Amino acid sequence: MEIDPTQLTEQVRGLLAEALHVPHEAVTDGLAFGDLPEWDSMGHMEVMVLLEERYGVEISADTIANLTSVEGILAYLKENGHA
């Protein structure tokens, strides 16, 4: 299902806030793995689990290693038909 890009950005920011247990405003557009103490290895895997649940993103070595920023996640979702 295609989503408006602005809406998708907000959804992804919300997903990250939920997975990392941080306030929504802490998730800036430029945020990346390691920028917040909460976005550590365990936090990253929580992000991956939610991405799988919400968008059907397969958890693989490639997705875990590459989807490490808000920008990267958005680009991946757009490439895979979510916007």
Added chain:
Amino acid sequence: MPDTMEILPSLPIPAHLVGEVQSKLAYVDEAVARGDVSPAGDQITLYLRHPLESELRDSLQEKVQRVVTSMVKGAFRPKVLVLEDFLDRPAGGYTADPHEELLRRGELSQEANGVYVLGPLLTRLIAWFEARFMELADSFGAAPYRFPTLIPAKYMERVDYFSAFPHSLSFATHLRTDLDAIDRFAQEAACNHQGELEAPSDSFAPFRTLLSPAVCYHLYFSLADRPLPGGQVVATAVGNCFRHEAINLVSLERMWNFTMREVIFVGPKEFVLDNRETARQRMAKVFEEIGLAYRVESANDPFFIGEFRKQVAFQSAFQLKYEIRARLPFKEATLAVGSYNYHQDFFGRKLNITLPDGSPAHTGCVAFGLERMAYAFLAQFGLDPHYWPETVQNSIA
């Protein structure tokens, strides 16, 4: 009288997790003497020390299913990368398990479960490997360190050790500083027939220290909360390490108290990764010189069930750990004798170790289990030095 329990796992255990699940069965219950998972992953057999009443059997079954669910549900299949494969080297042609022969010759004696005294042959062999590891350390200009055996609980908490590896922790304490408690202990303390120390329950001080499970943590703790001196550090140390692995403790393959030599890198990401790779290439030459049969492949740390699935997936995706797995011909299996590790900036962040630009330092280490190294060598070349590679033979003679 021993008893067994057959359990059908609530989820089929995939082949790559059979060994991992089996190793965690050791921690399910003290009544379990051994736990096996069938190669197909569809059957678990528990060998019990004594028969259990039905209520306890139900509880045991529930715990086993909890292990299976935690480790298998949603498990991600790790990507196995093989960097070196010399498992088919002929090595020494020895095919027996050296353990029994070492015991028979008095080269090895067991003090407790997983605790061994090593005799002169093993000690000299370990010294030979130690000299090679020190050459590796020197090739990086590594600064020598001596680290204590005790490690503060508050630091281990700070690096999330309690949630990642609670199952293998070993604790250290002392008597309370109280004359009455010391007197009572002196009068009443005695070991029962199982070797358990029985003493008044209020004898002991709270746990503030543990027995160190690894070497490199001490360096990171000593660098905590300040800028990294010179922006990069290479250090080396050997130390006693303690990991209690319950019924998995067997021979020199898996000891409670063992020694590790580490070469440790702290600095920018590229510095750590480049040195880890250089160390691997330099060690390949050492292993080639002695004709060791081994493989270097991606691996994961033995996380406990709560974090296992996610941490293993993360380690695999970022290729954070490679193990040197030496062949054990007597059982057609391999044994991890060392590892090449990269922790990203985990310790830099957790311990506030900063680079000159203010960013957290990256860390990595190469680690060698000295007893395992010697054990794998003996498993391939035997106990008679005449059949050893000349270079080892000459140094030890």
